[in-house]
Amino acid sequence: MDTIQMLYEALPKVAGYIYPNELELQWSVLIVLYPYITGLVAGAFILASLERVFNVTEVKPTYRLSLLVALAFLLVAPIPLNLHLGHPERGFEIFFTPNKTSAMAMFGFVYLWYLLAVLLLEIWLDYRKDIVLWSQCEPFWPKRMVYKLMTLGVSNISERSLSIDDKLGRAITVIGLPSAVLLHGYVGFIFGSVKANPWWSTPLMPVIFLFSAMASGIAGVLLIYMGLCKFRKVLIDIKCVDTIGKYLLSAIVVAFSLEMLELIQMAYEAEEHFDIITLLIEGRLFISMICIQILMGSVTPMLLLGSAQVFRFSEMTRKVIYGLSATLSLIGILAMRWNVVIGGQFFSKSLLGFTTYKLELIGREGALVGAAILVLPFLILAGLLYLLPPWDHCSPTAADRSSK
Amino acid sequence: MKNLNRRQFLKFASVTALAAALQTLVSPLAAAEKFFREPPWKGKKKYWGFAVDIDKCIGCGRCAKACKTENDVPKEPFFFRTWVERYILRRPAGLEVTSPNGGIDGYPALTSPETITKTFFVPKLCNLCDSPPCVQSCPVGATFKSEDGVVLVDRKWCVGCRYCIQACPYGVRYLHPVLHVADKCTLCYHRISRGLRPACVEVCPTGARMHGDLSDPNSPLSKLRDTSHYQTLKPHMGTRPNLVYLNMDQEVR
Amino acid sequence: MKDFQHLLHVAAVFTVAIAAFLAIRHIVVPASFGRLGHYRADAVDEIKALPVLYAGERSCAPCHQEQTKDKSAGPHRTMACESCHGPALTHEAKPKAVHPFRPKEADIRTFCSACHERSLSRPRKFPQIEERKHQTGAPCIMCHPPHRPK
Numbered sequence: 048m049d050t051i052q053m054l055y056e057a058l059p060k061v062a063g064y065i066y067p068n069e070l071e072l073q074w075s076v077l078i079v080l081y082p083y084i085t086g087l088v089a090g091a092f093i094l095a096s097l098e099r100v101f102n103v104t105e106v107k108p109t110y111r112l113s114l115l116v117a118l119a120f121l122l123v124a125p126i127p128l129n130l131h132l133g134h135p136e137r138g139f140e141i142f143f144t145p146n147k148t149s150a151m152a153m154f155g156f157v158y159l160w161y162l163l164a165v166l167l168l169e170i171w172l173d174y175r176k177d178i179v180l181w182s183q184c185e186p187f188w189p190k191r192m193v194y195k196l197m198t199l200g201v202s203n204i205s206e207r208s209l210s211i212d213d214k215l216g217r218a219i220t221v222i223g224l225p226s227a228v229l230l231h232g233y234v235g236f237i238f239g240s241v242k243a244n245p246w247w248s249t250p251l252m253p254v255i256f257l258f259s260a261m262a263s264g265i266a267g268v269l270l271i272y273m274g275l276c277k278f279r280k281v282l283i284d285i286k287c288v289d290t291i292g293k294y295l296l297s298a299i300v301v302a303f304s305l306e307m308l309e310l311i312q313m314a315y316e317a318e319e320h321f322d323i324i325t326l327l328i329e330g331r332l333f334i335s336m337i338c339i340q341i342l343m344g345s346v347t348p349m350l351l352l353g354s355a356q357v358f359r360f361s362e363m364t365r366k367v368i369y370g371l372s373a374t375l376s377l378i379g380i381l382a383m384r385w386n387v388v389i390g391g392q393f394f395s396k397s398l399l400g401f402t403t404y405k406l407e408l409i410g411r412e413g414a415l416v417g418a419a420i421l422v423l424p425f426l427i428l429a430g431l432l433y434l435l436p437p438w439d440h441c442s443p444t445a446a447d448r449s450s451k
Numbered sequence: 452m453k454n455l456n457r458r459q460f461l462k463f464a465s466v467t468a469l470a471a472a473l474q475t476l477v478s479p480l481a482a483a484e485k486f487f488r489e490p491p492w493k494g495k496k497k498y499w500g501f502a503v504d505i506d507k508c509i510g511c512g513r514c515a516k517a518c519k520t521e522n523d524v525p526k527e528p529f530f531f532r533t534w535v536e537r538y539i540l541r542r543p544a545g546l547e548v549t550s551p552n553g554g555i556d557g558y559p560a561l562t563s564p565e566t567i568t569k570t571f572f573v574p575k576l577c578n579l580c581d582s583p584p585c586v587q588s589c590p591v592g593a594t595f596k597s598e599d600g601v602v603l604v605d606r607k608w609c610v611g612c613r614y615c616i617q618a619c620p621y622g623v624r625y626l627h628p629v630l631h632v633a634d635k636c637t638l639c640y641h642r643i644s645r646g647l648r649p650a651c652v653e654v655c656p657t658g659a660r661m662h663g664d665l666s667d668p669n670s671p672l673s674k675l676r677d678t679s680h681y682q683t684l685k686p687h688m689g690t691r692p693n694l695v696y697l698n699m700d701q702e703v704r
Numbered sequence: 705m706k707d708f709q710h711l712l713h714v715a716a717v718f719t720v721a722i723a724a725f726l727a728i729r730h731i732v733v734p735a736s737f738g739r740l741g742h743y744r745a746d747a748v749d750e751i752k753a754l755p756v757l758y759a760g761e762r763s764c765a766p767c768h769q770e771q772t773k774d775k776s777a778g779p780h781r782t783m784a785c786e787s788c789h790g791p792a793l794t795h796e797a798k799p800k801a802v803h804p805f806r807p808k809e810a811d812i813r814t815f816c817s818a819c820h821e822r823s824l825s826r827p828r829k830f831p832q833i834e835e836r837k838h839q840t841g842a843p844c845i846m847c848h849p850p851h852r853p854k
Contacts, residue, residue, distance in 0.1 A: 050628055054529045064548035066575075066622030067531045073613040073626070133611015133631030140591040140610055143729045146742050151614050152590035163721075168714070175710065199717065201710040208707040215711070242688055243584060243620035396622050397704040399548055509826045511819045513787055520791055521757045537825055561824055570825040595743035605747035641754040650758050654787040656780075656819055657830070 053405065063400025072392045072404045075412040077127035079388045080420055082234045082256060083381055084124045087424075089231035089257065090264010090298075091117040092166070092223060097294065099220040105290040111437035112275070113268050114170050119428035121162055127420055128154070130411055150237045153229075161230045165223040171197070172216040174435055176204045193434065231260045238387060245320035245398075246327070246391040255305045262298035263380040265291060266373035271428070273370055279438075285362050292369045296352040299376055303345040306383070323398045331393050331401060336386045344379010348372035488691075491581050491600070492666035498600040499638055499693070500665040500672055502681065503574050506698040507659035510535055510572035512554035514651035514660060519555075521639065521650035528552040530625045532636040533576040533651055538702060541566040546702055573703050574660060576651070577602060577623045577636035578684060578692035585615035585624060585635075594633065600665070600693060601638045609633050620688050638662060665693065757791035760784075764792070767799065771851050778852035779831070788815075788850070812843040 054070055061070065095113035097103040129135045142159070145152035171178075179202050182194035232253040238244075239252025269291045276283045313321065328336060351372045355365050393401050407413040492498030518533045519526060528551075535554030539547040539561065551558060554572070561567060583602050586594055593609035596602050609632035616624040616633060627634040639649035643662065647653075652660045663672025681695040684703070696703070739745040761784040765772040768785070775781055786792050790805035807815040813835060822832040839847070848854060 051527055051529070054527070058528070064536075064550070067528065067534050067550050067553050068616075068622050068625040070529050071626070073616050131612075133613075133626060133633075134609070137591075137608070137610040139732070140593075140608065142725070143733050144592050144608075144737060144742070146589055146592045148587045149590040149614070151588065151612065154590070163718070171714075199710060199713040201713055203706055203709060205707055208710065211707060211711070237614075241584075241588070241618055243618055392617075396620055397548065399546070399704060506827060509819055509830055510823070513818075517758065517786075517791075522754075539825070557818060557821075558823070558825070564824055567824055572825055592737070592742040592744075595741055595747075597748055598740065603747065603751055605744050605750075607750070608744050608747065637751065640751050642756055642758075642760075644752045645756070647756065647758075647760045653758050653760060653784050656783045656787055658782045 053407070057403050057405065060403040061400060063395070064397055065395035065400045065402050066397055069395050070402050072389070072402065074388055074392060075131060075404075076385075076389075076406055076414065076417045077131040077412050077420070079381075079384045080127045080417055081124060082231070082260075082388070083263070083384045084120050084127070084420075084424070085231050085234055086256065086260030086263045086380065086384075087267050088117045088121045088124065088161075088264065089227040090261045090266075091120070091268050092227045092264070093261050094265050094268050094291070094294070096220050096224050096227075099217060100224065103290060105286045108284045108287045109268055109272050109291065111173065111435075112272055113264075114166065114173070115428060115431045115435065115437065116268055116271055116424075117264075118166055118170060119424040119431055121158075121166060122427055123420060123424045125158065126423070127417075130416065150233060150240050153233045157226075157229050157233055161223075161226050165219060165226050169216055169219045169223060170435070172212045172219070175212055176209055177435075179204045190434070228257060232257050238391070243396060244391050245318070246324060246394070247387065249309060251305055251309050255302065255309065258298055258302035258305060259380050259383055262295060262302050262376055265295045265298055266376045266380075269295065269369060270373045270377070273366065275432075283366060285365070288366065288369050292352055292355060292365070292372070295369075295372065295376070296349065296356065299345060299349055299352070303341075303349065306341075306345075320398055323394045327390060327394050327401070332386055332390045335382050336390070340379050340382040340386055344376055344382055348376045348379070351375075490665070496599065496666065497664050498666040499579065499643060500600070500663060500676075501576065501579060501638065501694045502661045502663075502672055502675055502697065503576075503694070504659050504661075504697040505571055505573055505700075505703075507657045508535065508572040508574055509657055509659075510537060510554060510558060511656060512557060513654045513656065514574060515553040516555045517650040517654040518636070518639075521642075522637070524634070525628055527628075530628065530634070532623070532634070533574065536573045536575060538569070538571055538573060538700065539567055540569040540700075540702060542568050548704065569700065571700065573696070573699075574651075575621065575623065576694065577638065578621050578690065578694040579638070581691035581693060582689060584618040584620065584688075584690060588614045588618040590614060597640070601640050601643075602635070603637055603640060604633050604635060606630060606632050620685050620690065757793050758786050759791070759793040759796045761786075763796050774849075774851040778854075780851060780853060809843050812845060816844045816848075 050071070057070055091113045094106065095110050095117070098106050098110045125138075129138045132138055141152060141155040145155050175198075178194050178197050182191060182198050182202070185191040185194055235253030235256030238247040238256075239249055241247045269288060272291075273283055273288065313324065348371075351368045354360075355368050360368065389404055393404070395402065409415055512535055515531065515534050518524065519531075522532060524530055524532055531553045533553070534550050536548055536550045537554070537558050539545075539549075541547075541563075545566070549558065561570065579600060579602065581596075581600075583596055586596055586602060589595075590612060591608060591610055593605045594602065594615050595605070611626060611631045611633065613626055613633065616626065619635075624633055624635040626632070639647070639651075642649055649660075649662055652662055661672055661675065663675075664670040665673060665676075667673060668677075675697075676695060679697050681697050682699045683692040683695055686692075734744050734746065736745040737743070740748070764785040771785075775783075775785075786804070788805075788807075792804040794802045795804045817835045820832055820835075822834050826832055844850075
């Protein structure tokens with residue numbers, strides 16, 4: 048439906064007073080998806096770095112998978128951003144004339160840095176030995192050509208070169224951690240630094256975003272790992288998922304505590320905007336925030352995962368708990384992004400009224416496009432798993448970083 | 452530094468410490484604390500400002516209409532560079548604010564007039580902030596504050612990310628539905644640069660709106676500011692607006 | 705040395721990419737960008753050159769001296785001509801061909817009521833009437849000459 052048409056339909060649904068320009072929501076579901084996707088990237092990467100930097104050997108089976116998941120989502124991340132621009136063809140400007148006072152301008156270089164200098168380089172260094180071997184033994188010639196290209200013309204996999212790769216890879220992971228923090232933290236800062244919007248403006252926003260991102264990334268990799276094991280008819284490494292489950296619980300607890308602290312402080316200080324925000328939470332955001340984000344997406348997984356720590360459950364039960372908790376928290380964290388982005392635009396900056404948002408099905412910023420954006424990383428991941436399997440391939444001396 | 456013996460080191464350390472201590476004594480005397488900012492137009496030529504006298508506004512809406520005509524703003528009731536709000540305060544309680552089509556077509560008749568205590572009109576436009584959060588947030592440098600104090604949008608460079616619209620505390624920006632770039636009141640920059648008045652000032656029947664040169668102490672605007680008590684909107688935001696309101700009620704948002 | 709070769713190839717790829725980036729940037733970013741601040745300086749002149757539609761009060765007086773003189777003595781002296789007559793720049797350019805707006809007699813009561821209809825929200829001293837009670841049917845200008853109303 049045409050924008051103007053939608054606005055005429057929205058006009059009678061306004062409650063109270065809004066500034067005349069506020070009827071149209073500026074940021075749609077696409078901007079809900081962007082923090083969600085970069086959050087998954089950051090979370091998956093941090094899970095990978097647990098093994099590499101902090102030597103949590105139990106999660107080794109998911110190391111390469113986490114990197115590929117991070118890459119698949121990172122490649123999709125700029126798509127919702129570009130699609131929602133008024134002039135997508137001018138998107139390059141953010142690389143060429145970034146305004147150093149703008150939080151959003153950081154996107155250009157933080158994204159490029161993270162993609163090229165951290166993620167791609169780390170994946171390449173980790174897989175290099177396999178890539179060289181596959182470029183020699185792969186029977187399907189187009190695939191072999193791709194591997195040959197990826198070797199960058201060097202086929203040296205001597206002990207020394209591999210140990211250089213290992214040291215460099217570790218260094219990159221160490222740099223990669225703050226880079227991942229920056230990649231998602233700046234998104235939180237984009238919202239947290241908008242003093243005009245009291246629902247967004249808080250110094251806690253980057254931290255809240257980061258910890259819920261970690262929870263979503265860990266949950267995502269957990270689900271993908273368990274799903275892939277089932278698909279490949281391979282046994283799930285229970286020690287691995289037990290450890291991931293612990294980290295998931297920690298991430299959810301921290302994220303939830305910060306979110307609650309934010310709300311409690313806001314309620315306690317009861318500044319000018321408190322009245323309209325109370326109406327917001329009790330009204331337009333009741334289902335998505337109280338029910339989905341908090342009860343279903345945070346409290347329930349915490350109880351489930353917590354009970355797995357306290358009680359002795361069978362392996363089967365634990366796997367079900369992990370799968371269920373991961374799913375619920377992924378839904379809850381998507382709801383959280385919705386509540387922040389869309390919720391913050393529901394109420395007027397006059398603090399005297401509400402506008403409305405109708406998620407269209409079709410159209411550039413509609414639900415179908417949103418769903419496609421969420422599905423696309425899995426298609427890319429399938430391609431990456433085909434090209435760079437984390438497990439055994441044709442070579443008999445496949446890297447020992449693969450899972451069982 | 453490597454072969455410093457203990458005596459040399461102690462000498463060095465104590466001299467440094469003494470110097471630092473003296474510095475803390477001297478600097479408060481040297482630099483008197485300043486609790487005000489220098490006006491931004493010091494040294495610059497023209498610097499545009501605007502004043503609205505709420506007591507004079509009759510809510511006819513001609514300003515909003517003329518603005519849309521002059522600046523080719525889409526006529527639909529969702530895009531305004533300027534608009535007029537009506538405030539109604541009632542006893543025992545009640546605050547109603549409306550701006551139907553920005554005030555262009557007038558306002559509906561007042562209901563229950565016997566309960567009304569105060570009611571008045573408030574024109575809104577770009578606040579001409581000295582510290583504009585919109586300029587701060589633009590990722591590509593498409594919106595900026597001109598040297599003569601007007602916040603403008605470069606239509607050819609704006610990517611339409613809408614961050615500036617989110618950042619403006621006053622709601623004066625919108626995304627142009629045809630050009631797909633951010634748009635806002637420009638103080639009729641194309642008019643004031645030629646010595647003409649902004650369209651809204653031109654057509655206001657009662658002279659409720661006034662623009663002028665803040666750098667000139669003898670301009671009508673400067674004289675008005677120097678002789679009246681005025682307020683700005685949302686001063687706690689730190690945007691330092693150069694749009695001032697005379698006779699503004701506390702309830703104005 | 706041979707063991708570092710792959711890293712040198714990576715460095716080479718990065719160098720080429722950065723060089724290409726800088727070259728493209730030099731071509732794409734307009735020359736006036738950054739001259740006055742972090743924006744395209746040419747934009748200022750482009751905005752100044754936008755079309756003007758309202759001529760401004762001063763333009764009317766030279767040809768319409770009678771009405772100007774009339775107005776300056778009455779309560780409508782604070783009003784610009786274009787406030788009621790709409791944008792008149794095209795009329796100034798082609799006075800005979802283009803005529804500014806003038807309300808039709810049937811619409812006059814509605815037209816004047818836009819400002820003069822009684823409302824509590826309006827300043828008390830501002831002249832206001834209740835249109836549906838005040839001399840119904842008669843166009844306002846019958847008793848109140850528009851340029852110099854009483």
